[in-house]
Amino acid sequence: MCMSHSPRVVHVIHSGAVGGGPRVVLSLATGVPGEHVIAAPADGPLLADAQREGVDTARLPRGGKYSFPVSAPSLRAAVATADIVHVHGQFAGFYAGVIARTCRKRVVYTAHFPSFVTDSGPRNRIRNRLVEATSCAAAQVTVACSQTMREEYIRRRLTKSHDIVTIYNGVPEQHATVPVERVRDDLGVGLEEQVILGLGRFTDQKGFDVLLEAMRIVLCRAPQAVLTLAGDGERRQALEDRARRLEIYSSVRFAGFRRDTADLMNIAAVVAVPSRYEVFPLVALEAMMAGRALVATDLPVLREAITGGEQGFLVPLDPGALADGLIRLLEDADLRRLMGTAGRRRAQARFGEDRMAGEYATLYERVLEPA
Template identity: 25%
Template sequence: MKEYSQATVLHLIDTTGPGGAETVFINLLRHFQKAGQRNLVILRGEGWVADKVREVGIEPHIIDSKGSFNLNYINVLRRFVSQERVGLIHGHLLGSNVYGALLALICRKPMIATFHGAVDVAAKERFLRTKFFCIGRGASKIICVSKRLQQELTDRSTLPESKLKLIYNGVDPDLFSGSSDKNLKAELGLDQDSILTVSVGNIRPAKGYEYLVDAAIEMATVEPKMHFVVVGHQRKGLFEKLQKRAESSAKGVPNIHWLGFREDIRDILRQADAFVLPSVSEGFSISTVEAMMAGTPIVATRSGGPEEIVDDHQTGMLVPVRDPAAISAALMELRNQKVRETITRCAAEVAREKFGLSRMLREYESLYRELLGNQSYDEKCRT
């Protein structure tokens, strides 16, 4: 049996593509790997997450886990925990939280379950009560990334309130300082006096992009220089419906550009004149915080998490969900230079203080130390 001078942490996550939860996952890995902790990662397939894990300096273990309560997968994880002498398990999103909690019960290990949004508590999820029961029993701490999500878990599950803990997702403000040396307007073939309104997020129902399309249709006649840019993976069926919605408008085709997935989000945000989050349900929007740090004024829906990030008319504009007219009105209000300057200055200060990456890392670091106890947790992890 190998002997290690440091505690070993096993990291699990449901998904393989890019997104907010995945970015937090990678940021945590990068921090603890740099600090000298021994980290092991199990993923369910290749993709963006696997590539980023390798960039951190960790070779992920790829193990398929199709289906609910996959007993073979649990058995493989159990052997892995034993052989690698894992001291702590950290899961992200519902599926990995369930497996991590079961593993913690079987192997008698401490476990952290991080929930990232309303999708984790969707009523249509199969065996949801059973999954919550497993997590409630096996997890040592259950992390919620917003107060709204914490309240939903309290109201809709049997998870012990004593185990619930709020840790906001964090963003590195240094990545969004300064100006971009790229020219998105030129890339899109637009005049330099065009107005860029950017939305960031994978195309899925909860993101409410149909209401963004309707707002873009309205703005095409009110402010024809305004162009809407959408960045994020495009789920084929829904994306085609959105395209059809835009192209079939009786008011004319809106100025909307679908960029798909991009790695240069920070450059795009630093060039944007406004940022719009049209979600109908949102746990915690990392892209909204990134826009605040980039100095881009925000229009966000009252969809859950954004109300904890944005103070209406102080650090951004909050509008009702499913209300394209409200989005349009808020964007027009942000055309006022004085309003823009006041909001962006205040937003940047709040984002750095409340949602900075260093704060998130300190809170997780403290939790790791608490749960690992005397398991030789390396003091180099303190920053």
């Protein structure tokens, strides 16, 4: 297939809710040359955000991982005029990828959150392997968001090494638009207090329960510290209850879901990423791009983003270890600045949104080359 025009790419994702996958979808639809359509349920802000950016959308009937069979007619209609169907996530890959191949479309599968990351029990492992293997088989190319995940796909024999590439997620350079004093006032944070910032969904994965335990230790050495948790989710009430039991609730701000990430980064002394597992977290990249030092869990995927001791500290998921890293940065402004500057340089060089868009544009060209 030789293209004499910009490709028409239909992006399919199982949910338009807040998260890293939908954000990458919107970045590609607005940043990669060509015509783009986003097909997703209206269960979150993705479709509305896309429409505001002038991106065409196709609404799928229902949201959720297991709703794609109901959406089959809508998916067939959405992919009918596509040159490339870009499926995001394994359930989009499993259903939409197969539909696209039966329609003789070129398929790219991006594994935003591989299902084997959370394997639990033999039944789930069998199901997850089937879903991942089918998603990879339906695609001309599978994209892993980290080298760690690429190697894991190959090790598990879900795809072959020449059929999977690594493209790191990218984030834009954002700038604060609201004065520091107003942001602090909105959060109930004093001008002399040092903000430890945590961003993300309130789920077990993100490790905010351990961060609260660490915060109790931090306050013994740095009573001026305030933990701001921006996000929402199923564990919010449990986290608030834990903060009360630990008697640190007055030093924690539950800010809810917010879009003003740059303004929050601007008031942060340190950003914490205490995840139990990740694929390639955008919040770490955003912190680096904003010039903020990090304390993050020592996960293989985070080692690809952060060089421990240079852009921040990589520590075990342990309250004491997290607290030690946070205290060290809170007590040393020069070290915070040094690590923040190193993080910004690394993010600009390796994890920019334009770099990601360029690599996907090159990949689309490759996929459309005659066999």
